[in-house]
Amino acid sequence: MSVLGAERIKLFSTKSPWWSSLATVVFVVGFGMIFLLTTASLVREDGPAVPFRVGVSTTQQGIFFGQMVILVMAALAITTEYRFNTIKTTFQAIPGRTSVMLSKALIIGLLAAVLGEIAAFASWGLGRLLVTDFDLTIRTADQWRQVAGAGLVFAITAIIGLAVGALTRHTAGAVTALLVWAMLGEQLIGAIPRVGDKIQPWLPFNAGGHFLGVGPNQNEGAQTGTDLPYNAWGAVAYFAGVAVVLFLVAVLVVNRRDA
Amino acid sequence: MVVPLSFKHAVRGQVGGAMIEARGLTKRYGRTVAVESLSFTVQPGRVTGFLGPNGAGKSTTMRLILGLDRPSSGDVLIDGKHYRDLHSPLRYIGALLDAKWVHPNRSARAHLKWLARSNGLPKRRVDEVLELVGLTNVAKRKAGGFSLGMSQRLGIAAALLGDPQILLFDEPVNGLDPEGIHWIRQLMKRLAAEGRTVFVSSHLLSEMAQTADELVVIGRGKLIAQSTTGEFVERASGTSVRVRTPQLERLRTALAGTAGTTVRVDEGALLVNGMTSDQVGEVAATQGVVLHELSPQRGSLEEAFMRLTGDAIEYHAEEAGEHLHMQGTSGGAKE
Structure with a gap:
């Protein structure tokens, strides 16, 4: 418990997590609204000819951008400790490195979950205010998942960021690796002729997005992709599995390595 | 007002008898041997100087004591336990290895607060140690803006936080002004006089001659001598x-x-x-x-020390440390 408390004080006693939190919400809501308004006006003009609809998940299309901020924030939570050598002070105060890592994961994961919920519901709420001629009411379990699921996806995202941060120990390295992978790597791999389509479901961020109905090639109504090897919950389980494996490797490495 | 070093509300372990014991401590980084079969003990109630030229392995040894680095072989015990097995270690052993090991955007108080929290120490102890080192007025300022002297004081506040029986200081007077040096010397003596175990490193024999009662001397990762400061100075100066x-x-x-x-x-x-x-x-x-x-x-102390610990020196100690003979070797150091 005391380790958790220490990590909480550490996280909130510098400014960057506060800015990251604000950025997360602003990105999700901002990009979500741009996407929603654009889509809504296209559908209004062309009607049924447009290959997509406007619905609850249309308000959630900014999630990915917030997710990128979460990745960076979580990686920074540990890389700055290495950069300023406070990791040594930390391990001096708490020699059990596994409990340090678990506490960090819990704190940063919780923060990410809360931010995910705030951002997702803010997006949905604002969307309902801005776009009144489409039905944006949350009715089905799938729609609930698409909005309320953001917290879960953000928490998993934070664990991945933390793990990669702990493994690289460098802010620049961790952020580059994470962002290049999430923003470019998965798209490029998916675009490889023939095999790309088969690999794509197994790319972790793609799977996480599928859970929220915001992945590539998915529009409103993509509840369970018929061509995908898993349903929405399978997708998030896979995403979480990747995070857990990365995290376990990070804990192992942190324990074995000199501080 | 005199602030007691001791911790009124502490739930501390036994008083006295806390010591550090290194047994055949060896640390290799790749092919470089930083510390080699080092054995020594640090006793309570006195200041023990850890003396050696820069690069002799002093900081490495300190990191090994604190469980930050893992020894390649051998071990080091605090009160008979490995550092990693200590529960709430700040209550047993406080250390200042590098005053700049703080987050520059975190306030001095917040830095001490998370440390206190991590070992279940009450919040008022944070204010006590801030007062003790004279940082109360700047407690809310970011540690990144501190001068070296202030950083050093913050580091010492952190070391004293858990009212530990053992204290480690790595080159604590480096870069300090005369007033700061005097303050640290007095503090170390005071801590030792309270019966604590104080282990302080330096690359300057002249500095150690003023503060340390006992010396552990290393050169190139190996133990050269462990003796009282008086004995060592006598021998070193020849x-x-x-x-x-x-x-x-x-x-x-x-x-x-x-x-x-x-x-x-x-x-x-x-x-x-x-x-x-x-x-x-x-x-x-x-x-x-x-x-x-x-x-x-009487030879120059520093010169003699350099001969003792320097590079191309072959070292012989006759039985019971009677005499030290130094011979420059042409073919580099053996053994």
């Missing part, structure tokens, strides 16, 4: 005797015949190592040699 005589060759031959003695000619005089001036005088008398000068010489 007992060379300067003799002038008109019968220089005769006396030189007579002295050189004695075991454990080296004689060299210097500006028309003899410099004798390994013998007291009394002994030299007696030899001269038995030989019927006239003496014009017979004076003990």
